[in-house]
Amino acid sequence: MSVNGILLLYHQFLNKNASTIDDHINSFGRYSKFAVWPVNTELGFPSALNSLKINIIVLHYSLWHPHDYKLNQHYIEYLEKNSSAYKIAFYQDEYHYCKKRFAFINQYNIDCIYTLLEPFYFADVYLKYTDVRNIISNIPGYVADDLLTLSQSISKPDAERNIDIGYRGRPLPAYMGRGAQEKADIAYKFKEFAQNRGLRLDISASEESRIYGRAWYEFVADCRAVLGVEAGVSIFDLQDKARLAYERLLAHPRSGDFAAVATQFAPWENNIYYRTISPRHFEAAALRVCQILFEGRYSGIMKPMVHYLPLKKDFSNFTEIMELFGDAEVRRQIADNAHRDLIASGLYTYRNFIQQFDAELRNKGFNEAISPQEVAKVTAMLNQDLLFRKISGLVRAVKYYPFAGRKTLSKSLKSLITK
Secondary structure, three states: OEEEEEEEEEOOOOOOOOHHHHHHHHHHHHHOOOOEEEEEHHHOOOHHHHHOEEEEEEEOHHHEOOOOEOOOHHHHHHHHHOOOOEEEEEOOOOOOOHHHHHHHHHHOOOOEEEEOOOHHHOOOOHHHHOOOOEEEEOOOOOEOHHHHHHHHHHOOOHHHOOEEEEEEOOOOOHHHOHHHHHHHHHHHHHHHHOOOOOOOEEEEOOHHHOOOOHHHHHHHHOEEEEEEOOEEEOOOOOOOHHHHHHHHHOOOOOOOOHHHHHHHHHHHOOOOOEEEOOHHHHHHHHOOOEEEEEOOOHHHOOOEOOOEEEEOOOOOOHHHHHHHHOOHHHHHHHHHHHHHHHHHOOOOEHHHHHHHHHHHHHHOOOOOOOOHHHHHHHHHHHHOOHHHHHHHHHHHHHHHOOOOOHHHHHHHHHHHHHO
């Protein structure tokens, strides 16, 4: 049965995704004019899919785990069999495991790629190593309607906020370059420079201190300012050489310390520009929180002294930035500017992103014509074994939750499912 619409393949663990991933996944079904059938590959392969030839297949960035693409053999066979479908792959964290990604693109005849790369670098990456020719630059995330609604209820007047400056980051492996180290460096160095200034800081760069869900937004809303850096890295490991070199260094005593091994990665530093604005910047703007950011390009969307206070990466202007931060009117103006241009303008909403996505499909000759009856029929077909697949998914999810007797329970449940 040939179907006019979009099969959206994505991966979502049953415990929980980051809200930014959920927002991106949900935006297709919420805003596209095309019929969209989202399928979570964590739940296995819908038996009815083999009888459907959906003419557009979107492979979401949540599928591409570095060591394990979340597409089982049934999905792989479906991609091979449905060779006439127009295949679109969204990618993020493209800087490593490149050879594996390039091989996948070529083997399964991906037609279109959405990348975080700027167009100038297409020739050095996808045009050089793959056969794909339709490449579209986008950013990691956009402004969700849910964020706008939430911001109205949890935003606070500056005087009622309990944290002067907040931040959460995490250390990243050295093979990702100096740019990746900024995510932790800004936390460590800022706390050092801010000693004895009487500021109420809540700044951390450890995995254990990360905050998720609504609690994250409430944390940001309780800050007068947040720190930040560009998303991305400064080493784009096209040949997987930097990562493999790093893995060889892991056996040495200080191999995890970037300063100790930085010279090893100098040949790859800044080879491909891979920095971008982050969803965090939109979140802070929506909550009207002033942003103190390392200087950067921020996808050309955020301008220094307009949308953020620009902190030099060597902290040489720290005193000046603290004087600006200390002026409540400056904080308000910076936050208001960011809200006006990033949020109120509507330019960076998921609705606008999907409108552009739909326009690209129309430019390729696709149209959204399909009857409500056919949409309902395909939906019913894909859902006919959904309960069984959810139960199977819950059995597989047992391994995500450590507890005594987990292995025994998992084997027992698996045997019941397979009978």
